[in-house]
Amino acid sequence: MPYNKPVPKPSPLTQPFWDGAKEGKLMLPKCVACERVHWYPRHICPFCHSMNIEWIEGSGEGRIYNYAIQNRAFGGWAEEAPFVTAYIDLDEGDRMVTVLRGVDATDPTSIKIGSKVKVEFEQASDDIYIPFFRVVEDSS
């Protein structure tokens, strides 16, 4: 079945991220001056305001900061509801938003904050692969 959910349109700022995603890599912007990773991509480092920013390949690993269940949704997502949206604290620092894979949205309390997750990509179009995260180890 063709991908039927919203597909982002890259801009020059974000193109390296989407290029990486197509190859299965989670590319992250990192400030050359203060060496901190920030998310989402910016023209300027939000920590030290240097404009010297490079892209690094992230580990794709992190932990669940927070999650909630989307019991209703629109468009293609409506067919998938309920599903679990989550905020992931990346091992490299800062936070991404995602939909969790490998969890049971009908049993919300079975999902644990702090659980370890790993990125995976789903093809949405010829050039766009969207990052999702899968729980690989429950928080104990």
Next chain:
Amino acid sequence: MSLSKAAAIVGAAEAIEIGYLEEPITSLQLHIEAIKAVSDQTGIPISDIEGVFSTGWSSELSEHLGIHPKYIDTTSVGGCSFEMHVHHALLAVYAGVIDVALVSHGQNGWSARRIGGGGHRGGDPTAPATQMSMSYGFSGAPSNYSHAMVSHNHKFGTTPEDFAHVAVVTREWATLNPRAVMHSRETHEFGGPITLDDVNNSRIISWPLTLLHCCLVTDHGGAVLIAKPEIAKSLKTNPVWIAGAAENMSHSNMLEMDDFTATSAYASGQAAYEMAGLGADDMELALLYDSFTLTAAITAEMLGLAPRGEGYKLWKDGHAAPGGRLPINTNGGGLSFNHSGMYGMHLLIEAYRQLSGTAEDEVNGIKGKQTNARTCVVNGTGGSLSTTGTLVLVAD
């Protein structure tokens, strides 16, 4: 002259009809009806308005009214924009740029479903934060605020049931306000008092939020006039003094919210209290943005009205209820009175009515809604717990 109390709110009025309107209405009409009403209420002619403050409407409104303001503000950062407009108007009056300011609101949140309009403008799809969040099925405010509930529960050991008390008590206030959509079975098929079970068992929207944790989506228009002291003291209406005003923000996109249980209401609250020379303990009334039960409860914590993690207890223990020591959301709130999408004007109008002693006039209430409060903290929260404006208002 000090900035504190350099201006007063001298009148506050609503559109002729608000709520779930049977005949669709435009946002512009809601604006204009409220502006006309507040002009009539105060006796200030529309032609005397020198500053116009609105969420992007100021140029269109001024032209529609045939006026030529010398101060034009279009701050539009969500539902707290109106508290910010009051802040900005206070500064403009204090600086001597204008003597009379209009803050105006019109939003056909309900009618927009049939005739379009509403108050929301689409974001830029190329914005990096949008690209990195648009693929995950979020569907409006509840889908974001549910995350904050989960964080509060996780951090403080609270439960959604704790927050349900906010909905029950706020509904109790609505039963004292005939203008409230959920006043009674006569005003709405699901109106009248509700129980904790009603809240907990209502339809799930975004776990852990059920329907009755979420605000209404109605049509609403409102306007307030703000004037310098010499004018404020000369009018037929009672002035309500702007003793403190401040604003702040922690983020725009929730991706950048560091702690989902803490908002910039702490910063804007502290600054507003400081300007007023008053503290949380001095507040006799609170009007707190309740887009969701948790919004009001977290804001109460941020404003120092309750300890961290325990905001919900103000409602659970009855302090916020009619007859309680700190009445909160005496109009019935966004949960049960009205919420057009941006709720900040609704707060201003109720604060003015309470502090001017007009909360129970023939259109606005029945006995029991008017409090004895002489001080009120008003806080608006916009976006995804993003932006805040706090006012400390005092009676004349």
